[in-house]
Amino acid sequence: MRRWTARNLVDLKVPMEVALSADGTKIAIVVSEPDWEAGEVWSHLWLWRDGELRQWTFGKERVSHPRFSPDGKWLAFLAQRSEPKDSTEPKAQLWLMPLSGGEPRAITDTDEGVTAFAWHPDGTAIWAVIPLPEPDEHKRVKDADRKRKRDYAFHDDELPRCVLWRFRMPDGDGERVFIGDAGIYEITLSPDGNRLIFATTQTGKRDNWRRSKLFWLALDRAEKTPNALCERAGGQFSPRPSPDGNLIAFLSWRNPERSFSHHRLFVADFEGNWREIASLPDLEVDELRWVRNGFCCLLQTGVTSQLWRLDEREAMPITDADGVITALDVTPDGNTFVAIRTDDQNPPDVWLGKDDGERVRWTKMSDFNPQVKSWQLPKAHLVQWRSDDGRAIEGVLWLASDEPRPSNPCPTVVWVHGGPKGRAMKAILSAMGFPAFLAANGYAVLAPNFRGSGGYSDAFATANFCDLGGGDFRDILAGVEWCISQSIADPHRIGIAGGSYGGYMTNWALAHSERFKAGVSLFGIALLFSDFGNSDNPSWEPDYLGGMPWEATDLYLHRSPFVYAHRIQAPLLLLHGENDRNTFVSNSQEMFTALKKLGRTVQFVRYPREGHGFREPYHRVDALERTLRWFDRWLKGDAFASAIPLGETATDDELQVCLRQMRYPVQWLNCQPSNGEKLVEATITLQGTQEGLRIALAKDIRLWDDEGREHPPLGTAQGEDENSFVVEGDLQVAVPKEQTLLLRLAFRLPSDRHPCALQVRSLPFRCLP
Missing domain, CATH: 2.60.40 (Immunoglobulin-like)
Incomplete structure (x- = not known):
């Protein structure tokens, strides 16, 4: 078996999206893969039909949102494939590909790109959402001011309003139908084509996703006036029309006042009446589809994700209990399913399910990474322990072998997920692959699902309200003590790491426990006040802390790791993207400055062009290897303990x-x-x-x-x-x-x-x- 390297991990082809033709005979797949020469990641379109899987698009492009025409003869998709203009990212345009043969062609070529689209149910048109372009006169004035160096920019300026276009197929002739607000991001049509339903945040700004509401337009009326679907409080997402067109299924928070409350399944009619589907288990819904006599939902189930079929009275799983499903589609009759599935030994691949009347039988349709069979991969084990208050906590324990316990206590890393309503999963690429990579290089890695994680009950998901760094941190410490008691972890060689909220928890843990001998904080929070002030998602803090900084000042202060920087003695590595607009790079800068002034051991690495998380392949490899070296140095006493000897x-x-x-x-x-x-x-x-x-x-x-x-x-x-x-x-x-x-x-x-x-x-x- 071959040694598993960071480059091996980053080099994987990863299917991201799937779409199924109405008759279930064709599958469109979006697959991402790195381009090492360009230092980029591209995504391409693959097509499965007649028992054959092959790549259909190539080159330096990013494809997304594949959608078959109702008759299965055409495939529409979005693609960023033009050359960047003025050093900016190319915009996504709408493309159409005939499945009988021939090259795809662009339906749009707009400065602002296409943000959403949907086929008309009879296949005669595609409806698309395109932001209004900036007037040419405005551009000329801006260009002139820029040349004279008298230019300026408004921070958080208003975004352009969105226009609904109708493009006739297959010629692509377009007409404007409706001008909406700036926040339209998803559209769908009723089966008879007379109503168009859309989701909008009203402003298009990231912080306003909590305000997402559903509206509908009567397309058979001359005056296009948007009508609110229903008045249920809280965010509304993912509209899906019923087969008869009388109802819209959608997702909304169980607790309308908590944006991190579970997404639950609701239905509404066009009179404004709505109800929750009560048969759904107390679990988070990630995706939904209508099927025969009910729904197919993708649910978060502990450390896995499973497909469930349900109606008004009962629900049942239709996938095995050990894998993680990341995407799905279903034929209108509910007999054929397609899903992307992964686990701890297999990177994501595409599976096709057929309902034979008794159960859904699944067949693997792709093998995008056959080289994995020759790798020596770690094993993920589901583990459980009790927290200090008796609460049951689960986690994933990654070890280099199949054995549930190492032969001797070994250096251990606690990997804390983000969110905090993320979760640890039994999937090889969970948490960007860091837990599996560290385990493959000789560490026991405990990835805990502490209170506030997704995958469990709604009460569990919201249990850290106004308690960040409190009960969740105690859950983590209890997991560490369990590892020590089970002779898994060497108590003198334990580190902690994580990204986003996991970075926050790393900063917090080093200041509040001497158990951890080193830490790696990836794009984590340091000071809640400045994170609120700099983030493009400033509602995160009020959501979790129960008020604005001037209302909950003590909580913002006393739950900020920065305030306790003087307590940190363990070496800390900070990794952050320079273009992170979510958890602004100032967070890591603040921690670095404080620890440097205190004379502590700290390193701070900034990755240019990266946002919240690392995308470019060389940056991902560097972050993986740098994290491994940091723990090798401070937990094993040698930054290159696993390096290859001279001469070999x-x-x-x-x-x-x-x-x-x-x-x-x-x-x-x-x-x-x-x-x-x-x-x-x-x-x-x-x-x-x-x-x-x-x-x-x-x-x-x-x-x-x-x-x-x-x-x-x-x-x-x-x-x-x-x-x-x-x-x-x-x-x-x-x-x-x-x-x-x-x-x-x-x-x-x-x-x-x-x-x-x-x-x-x-x-x-x-x-x-």
Whole structure:
């Protein structure tokens, strides 16, 4: 079995969306995959039909929202595939592809892009939502002001209103039908095509998703006046018309005053009457579809997600209890299902379900990552413990082997999910793959579903209201003590990490317990006041803390990790995206500044272009490897405890590498050490396993010193002995497939530092035997 690396994980093809034709004979799949040369992630369209699965779109594009025409002859989808204009992200346009053969063609080419669309039930048209373009005169004035440097911008300016367009099929001729508000983000039509139902936040701004309401238009009337579907308080989402067109099913919060209360299933008629479907278990609904005599719902079930079929009286699961379903679609007759399923041993793949009258029988339809079969993967175990108040808590325990307990207590990392209404799942890519990756590299990883997590009852999901860092933190500590009592965790080698709310909890835990010897906080909260003031989602704090900062001042203050920074003694690594508008980068900056002033061990890494979470493949690899090295250093006593010894050959999916020699201090004809520096030369051999492989020195190679700092190569060393010189620059090296290439790399280090490890792509090597 092959060693599982960070690059292996990031290199996975991941199906994200599925759509099923009305007759159940065709499946459209959106699959994301990294482009290592461009440093980007693209998504492409795949199609399954006649027993064959093949890719239909290619290139530098991001496809989403595939939708078959009612007769199954056409496939519409959104795609960002034009070249960026003025260095901005290209907008999503509406595309149409004939399934009888031929190239897809663009139906729209608008400056603002398309935000939502739906087929007319008879297939004669596509309805689309397109924001109003900025008037040309406004653009000219702005451009002129920008050139004269007298430009300015309003913060949080109003967004353009949305226009409902009708495009006739298949020619694509369009006409404006209705101008709505700025927040329309989803549309659907009644089966007779006479009513269009839409969801809107009214403003289009992220913080207003809590105000999402459902409206409908009578398309058979000359005057298009929006009508509110019903007056139920709280957010309203995911409208789905019934087969007879008389009802709309939708999701809304169980407690209208708590945005983190469960999404529950409701139905309403066009007279404004509504009711909740009482047969649904006390679980969160992620997605819903109408099927024969009822509904098909995707429910959060503890550490898994399952499909359930229900009517007004009873509900029953139709998938096994051990997998995680991430997307679904169903034919109108309710007999054929398609789902994306994953678990701890299998990345996401597409499954087709057929109802034979007794049960739904599932067949795997894809194998996007066959290479996984050769990997040595960790195993996820469901575990339970009692918190300090007797509350039952579940979690996922990741271990390197199938055994439910390690042979000896081992270094352990607690991975805290975000939200806080996220959850730990038995899925290989859960929490961006961090728990599974750390477990594969020798750690026991406990991922707890503390109070406030999704996947359980509504009372459990809302149990941390006005208590962030309170009962949830005690649930986590109880899980740690359980791991120690079961001889899983070495009590002297326990770390904690997590993203978003998990980053908040990491900052909080290091200040409130000496149990943790190191932490990694990814885009976490430090000071609740400034997070409220900087976030594009400022309602998060009032939702969870019960008031505005000037109303619940003590709670904002005393539940902020920053206030307790002076208590933190354990080393802390902070990772944050520079463009994070949710948990603003100032959070990590504040923690770093405080700990630096206190003389604590802290590192702060900012990732350019990244938002709330890391998207670019090289950044994802770096975050995984950097986290592993941090815990190796502070929990194992060696930042490269698992590195490959000098002289041994290592292999990833594309490359064989061997570190042959490390020499220092050295000097070259055109490169002399300056004061306080020394020059280092590393000799490696490379051999590719495929044609056309290239190594980019600046991206793919790093030298790490004994303080954990990284150094990119200056270039390559050439020549012999006193005639040696350095070819400097951001070089790329072509790696031969069948021959061995010897490469001498040049580095600069501070004179008081020593080379510790050399990293070539995802393969770390120890510099000394």
